[in-house]
Amino acid sequence: MFFAVIPAGGSGTRLWPLSRAGHPKFLHPLTGTPSSLLQATVERLGPLTTPDHTIVVTGAAHVAAVARQLVEVPEENILVEPTPRDSCAAIALAAAIIAEREPAALMGSFAADHLIGDPQRWVETVRRAIVGAQQGLLMTIGIKPTRPETGYGYLQFGEPVGDGPVHRVEEFKEKPPAAVAETYLRSGHHLWNASMFVWRTDVFLAELARQQPELHAGLTRIARAWDSRERDEVLHEVWPTLPKISVDYAVMEGAAAAGRVGTVPGDFGWNDVGDFHTLGDVLPGDQAGNVVVTGESAETKPVVLLHDTEGLVVVPQSGRLVAALGVRDLVVVDTPDALMICPRERAQDVKKLVDTLKQRGDEKYV
Amino acid sequence: MFFAVIPAGGSGTRLWPLSRAGHPKFLHPLTGTPSSLLQATVERLGPLTTPDHTIVVTGAAHVAAVARQLVEVPEENILVEPTPRDSCAAIALAAAIIAEREPAALMGSFAADHLIGDPQRWVETVRRAIVGAQQGLLMTIGIKPTRPETGYGYLQFGEPVGDGPVHRVEEFKEKPPAAVAETYLRSGHHLWNASMFVWRTDVFLAELARQQPELHAGLTRIARAWDSRERDEVLHEVWPTLPKISVDYAVMEGAAAAGRVGTVPGDFGWNDVGDFHTLGDVLPGDQAGNVVVTGESAETKPVVLLHDTEGLVVVPQSGRLVAALGVRDLVVVDTPDALMICPRERAQDVKKLVDTLKQRGDEKYV
Incomplete structure (x- = not known):
């Protein structure tokens, strides 16, 4: 069974005064329907998994709102970060807790505040990524660029792995200057990095242990205490010591250099609702x-x-x-x-x- | 003693959503100070008259707000129009009531919703108009045009009366097309009609009787009943029958044709706060x-x-x-x-x- 992890953080200051620190972007109905971005994210996962296998990681200030918006997600699946420590800690916390239940479970991580124009094509793309993840790759879903965007990072991909739709990612690229973005657009080998990931938790956690041993050790301690009486004690002791780092920078860049990252190009009307x-x-x-x-x-x-x-x-x-x-x-x-x-x-x-x-x-x- | 009449009507729809039918333009502090336009109008009259001699004519919907804004004006000086019947009925009602108290009293009529940049020069101009009114003219204060404005009516004036600052008004001109407004601006004989009037009530009422006998008869009936128990009965019987007409059109145009209107040019930063x-x-x-x-x-x-x-x-x-x-x-x-x-x-x-x-x-x- 596929686990879906939804990191729900970030206040979206470019969407002020709608988005506030206390009521951030993902809680708002910016979807053209009454659903919030968060709710639409869960709805979109319908064909792929169940609410039991959906895990939201969010800040203490937003747990109540998340719980009310996602009535179908069990309370124990709403993980509370004591303080924001960037995406690696959030996603790895979920991975470690899932691994406690099912060591080799497949999981995907999908931001709570993106819009997808064609949910069905998105599901098909995630299914192709799952195939790559089952083969032991850390999969990332890249977006086919439609303009020389300088506001996103890029994935540079190489030849297909076998005869499937999966390509190996050669390198993660920082947000480029305009001229470089133009070459990316024309190259046919660059995708927007939408921070959408699919992997086996054991593969991800092994790579985390290799590249970020401190983070891995801390999160393993927290995950082992999660379903015990010691959860709060361990969480509040360990969490503040975790490095504040994005999962792209902490794990994916190094994994790509080691040839362990794959991608499937996506073309499903992705929008990060940045402003x-x-x-x-x-x-x-x-x-x-x-x-x-x-x-x-x-x-x-x-x-x-x-x-x-x-x-x-x-x-x-x-x-x-x-x-x-x-x-x-x-x-x-x-x-x-x-x-x-x-x-x-x-x-x-x-x-x-x-x-x-x-x-x-x-x-x-x- | 000089009586000041302030017609306080009109909703100012071009100032929506600030100005509303229930809370029109003149009640709002659009003066750059905490004073409303109405309050500033009364303050400006300070050197010319007293609150006892200040009369406000307003609609039933606004009496309470007017009374609260102008605490120094006696209640009996706030005249209530049962329904709006344009400026002639409003101003003539005040004139007829003043005439009941002092038949040959001097009065001026000043809109509640205009801004005056230099109140002291404005007072000096009104004083010059009073001199003309004492000589039996229906005085109107014209504004020296500063641009070829097509949104105002104009006064065309002729030679001075005697050696004073008073000129005889030859004709009232409708809002002109742009080309005509240009000629008015250059002529040196045209002023903006700001509907600011000064006259002896007996002179005005005689001219009203000559040109608008029905209005005169009705308002005389109302004024005679004003301080009696019959006020409401007469008011509600007669008022609805009065013609809806502006004082410019009902009285001033015809009086000018008969050589009975004078003007003094004004240059005191007048603004009608139209939008x-x-x-x-x-x-x-x-x-x-x-x-x-x-x-x-x-x-x-x-x-x-x-x-x-x-x-x-x-x-x-x-x-x-x-x-x-x-x-x-x-x-x-x-x-x-x-x-x-x-x-x-x-x-x-x-x-x-x-x-x-x-x-x-x-x-x-x-």
Whole structure:
């Protein structure tokens, strides 16, 4: 049976003021349906696994919200990180706990805050990755690039492994400058690194032990204590000592250098919902390209009045009337205590507003 | 003693969603100070008259708010129109009631919702108009045009009366097309009609009787009953029968044709606060020309975060944080139940949003 691990962390400051430290991106219905990004992630896993085999790793501040959004996932499958320690600790914690139950179990790790346009093709791609994982590779699902994106890391892949769809990953590439991104786009041998992984837990944990012995030892201690009375004691003793490092940097880069990483190219409308501009590109709009991001419950049903506007991304989440006249390509995010307006092309800079608020001591808005 | 009449009507739909049918423009602090436009109008009259001699004519829906804003004006000086019947009925009602007390009293009529940049020069101009009124002219204060404005009516004036500053008004001109407005600007004989009047009540009422005998008869009946037990009965019988007409059209145009209207040119920074763009032009801004229209009480003290913006007009009246990034020349009006965004150059079209809301049956926002 396939285990699905969902690391649910990160506050998504470029989606402020919708996304907040206390109510981050993955809890919001940014999917064009009433489902939150987290809920859509679990729904998408339906053909691959069961809620019993779905494990969410999240921060203490978000456990309650996660538990309420995912009523079908058993409580013991919601793992609480005492503090954020980046993706390696989160994913390896889940891997170690799964390995306690089933040492050679297959698992996949899928971010809680990405959008997938074609869930069926995504499932087919994961199934192909599972085949590679069964052969003992650390599989990563790469995304076929559609533009010379400089905001993502890349996977450089080589020849197929056997006659299957799996290719060996030669190297993980950092976010490239524009000229390099252009060559990646044309090479036919580069994929976007979407941090989507499939592997056998024993293979992953062995590679973790080889490259990050301290992390491996700590997480093994925690996993062994997990189902005992010592869980809290061990967790609070060991967790703060774990290195803060991403799984890509801690394990995957070194594993690729050792020839242990495979990939299957994916082409299923992947979007990391990095900012409101991106969100507007992926959700359906009206004839003038205005996208109204709804999805909250009926009691806060948004009232929007757009008159002679084009290309807006409107996020009406306060229940108030949002009226716009004669504007184009703006982002308008309306929440109960804060309003944000910027051009779509400046959507990445929303982070700066959050920085300024922190500097001003206006933490209550962050 | 000089009586000041303040017609306080009109909802100011181009200032939506700040100005509402239930809480119109003149009640709002759009002055750059905590004073509302209405309060600033009364303050400005300080050197000319007393609250005892200040009369406000307003609709039933706004009496309570007017009474609370103008605590120094006696209750009996707040005249309530049962229904709006345009400016002639409102001003003539006040004139007829004043005439019951002092038949030849001097009165001036000053809109409740205009801004005056230099109140002292304004007082000096009114004093010059009073001299003309004492000579038996219906005086109107014209504004020296500073641009070929097509949104106002004009006064065409002739030679001085005697050696004073008073000129006879030859004709009232409708809002002109642009080319005509250009000739008015250059002629040296045209002023904007700001509907600011000064006259002896007996002179005005005689002219009203000559041109609008029905209105005169009705208002005389009402004024005679005003301080009696029959006030309500007579008011509700007669008022609905009065013609709906502006004082300019009903009296001033005909009086000018008969050579009975004088004017003194005014140059005191007059602004009719017609829309948010205009408001942004008249109130002080920051170095980048962003104008934040504050003035509400401390409990709704606005929090505004502007990052790399220019020429904004921000009206934060909900107490929420208003954050804007990388936008320019926009109007952003934030109220507890509605938000409105438009370019400053489209500020006149805000009226269309109100029309649409009415058509949609969303009266609660209007």
